[in-house]
Amino acid sequence: MLVDQTAPGQLKPFMVRSQLLERLAARTYQRAQVHLWRQPRVMERINGPWLNIAGRWLLGFCSNDYLGLAQHQQVITALRCAADTSVGAASAHMVCGHRREHAMLEETLAEWTGRERALLFSTGYMANIGVLQTLLQRGDLCVQDKLVHACLLDGARLSGAELKRYPHLDLAAAERQLQSRPGTCALLATDAVFSMDGDMAPLSELAALCTRERATLMVDDAHGLGVLGAQGAGSVIASGLAQNDVPILMATLGKALGCCGAFVAGSGALIEGLAQFARSFLYTTAMPPALAEAARIAVTVVRREPWRREKLRSLIKRFRAGAAALGLPLLPSASAIQPLLLGSARATLAAAKALELHGLLVGAIRPPTVPTGRARLRITLSALHSETDVDRLLDALALCKAVC
Numbered sequence: 001m002l003v004d005q006t007a008p009g010q011l012k013p014f015m016v017r018s019q020l021l022e023r024l025a026a027r028t029y030q031r032a033q034v035h036l037w038r039q040p041r042v043m044e045r046i047n048g049p050w051l052n053i054a055g056r057w058l059l060g061f062c063s064n065d066y067l068g069l070a071q072h073q074q075v076i077t078a079l080r081c082a083a084d085t086s087v088g089a090a091s092a093h094m095v096c097g098h099r100r101e102h103a104m105l106e107e108t109l110a111e112w113t114g115r116e117r118a119l120l121f122s123t124g125y126m127a128n129i130g131v132l133q134t135l136l137q138r139g140d141l142c143v144q145d146k147l148v149h150a151c152l153l154d155g156a157r158l159s160g161a162e163l164k165r166y167p168h169l170d171l172a173a174a175e176r177q178l179q180s181r182p183g184t185c186a187l188l189a190t191d192a193v194f195s196m197d198g199d200m201a202p203l204s205e206l207a208a209l210c211t212r213e214r215a216t217l218m219v220d221d222a223h224g225l226g227v228l229g230a231q232g233a234g235s236v237i238a239s240g241l242a243q244n245d246v247p248i249l250m251a252t253l254g255k256a257l258g259c260c261g262a263f264v265a266g267s268g269a270l271i272e273g274l275a276q277f278a279r280s281f282l283y284t285t286a287m288p289p290a291l292a293e294a295a296r297i298a299v300t301v302v303r304r305e306p307w308r309r310e311k312l313r314s315l316i317k318r319f320r321a322g323a324a325a326l327g328l329p330l331l332p333s334a335s336a337i338q339p340l341l342l343g344s345a346r347a348t349l350a351a352a353k354a355l356e357l358h359g360l361l362v363g364a365i366r367p368p369t370v371p372t373g374r375a376r377l378r379i380t381l382s383a384l385h386s387e388t389d390v391d392r393l394l395d396a397l398a399l400c401k402a403v404c
């Protein structure tokens with residue numbers, strides 16, 4: 001039985017002669033039955049936090065463009081100008097795709113995050129897979145918070161190392177897991193700001209733990225870079241930690257920086273080793289040089305315009321105060337990610353639909369992205385929002401409370 005999506009929201013089963021496709025179709029069909037089917041919507045246009053779907057403007061609280069840099073005029077101009085003579089890099093970095101724009105961005109990122117060197121990857125997914133697959137081998141131990149991003153999990157699986165996952169933020173469990181195999185090479189990987197919960201890992205404690213247990217700490221700062229720390233240099237800087245404490249820093253350019261791509265920053269030895277051995281770096285086309293230039297300009301905007309971070313912080317405060325007053329099921333998050341935990345996939349979908357009727361778009365995050373029974377509205381705030389926008393969201397949430 002194959003599922004044919006002929007019209008939005010319609011799944012039509014029909015038969016095919018391929019066991020593999022049949023099995024996949026059955027899984028897809030099953031997913032739709034339990035409110036877990038997902039469908040991309042076409043955003044016709046965007047304007048600040050507003051998204052146009054099928055001719056209707058909705059106020060969006062779902063993007064990771066926390067500082068509004070994806071729509072920043074200087075970043076757009078940088079991309080345009082750099083694309084004047086070529087679009088694609090036309091090759092991997094190590095062949096002939098490494099352009100002046102990439103080299104300058106790597107230098108900027110290393111200097112900004114206070115590290116010796118940085119290495120660009122085409123996406124964050126590829127960066128995490130590359131790091132874990134390169135550093136770890138069979139017989140090693142990889143310890144991770146249970147709520148880390150899927151690509152850290154996939155990277156550990158690909159590496160062949162033994163994977164242990166500790167309950168969210170449970171330092172004592174992490175310690176026990178690191179101690180479970182004395183003498184083995186161990187790496188502890190964590191998100192700095194958790195992507196679906198918005199809360200933060202205790203980086204200082206984790207760094208101390210890793211030093212004690214002689215494990216290597218890797219931090220994924222996809223949601224902290226640009227937003228936290230002096231000059232927006234990220235969660236590690238915000239925690240007062242340096243390269244020695246957190247030898248492996250990974251972050252993406254697709255969230256607060258508003259571009260696309262990712263990087264790993266650390267010692268010369270780490271970066272040179274990744275450049276030689278990371279398969280997801282070596283065997284793929286380098287990111288378009290114009291994007292690298294846009295990201296470099298985005299970094300300069302982040303550093304030069306602290307008001308974006310400050311505005312975001314004040315909107316977060318305003319939202320949390322309002323949501324608490326309404327008695328909404330807020331999670332303990334201080335970041336731009338403000339989930340409302342609703343539990344079931346069905347309730348989450350219903351709430352998202354109700355909000356949409358009020359002209360608002362928020363993410364309905366369901367399993368397997370989050371654990372079963374922990375479905376949620378993932379509300380994200382951005383410096384693009386105004387106080388009026390946040391109040392509008394709160395008013396709509398108050399009206400939808402019956403459904404939530």
Ligand SMILES: *Cc1c(COP(=O)(O)O)cnc(C)c1O
Nearest residue numbers: 123124125149191195222252254
């Ligand atoms: C988004 C994200 C990634 C993946 O980055 P992409 O560049 O989108 O592939 C990795 N880690 C975390 C924590 C993320 O939120």
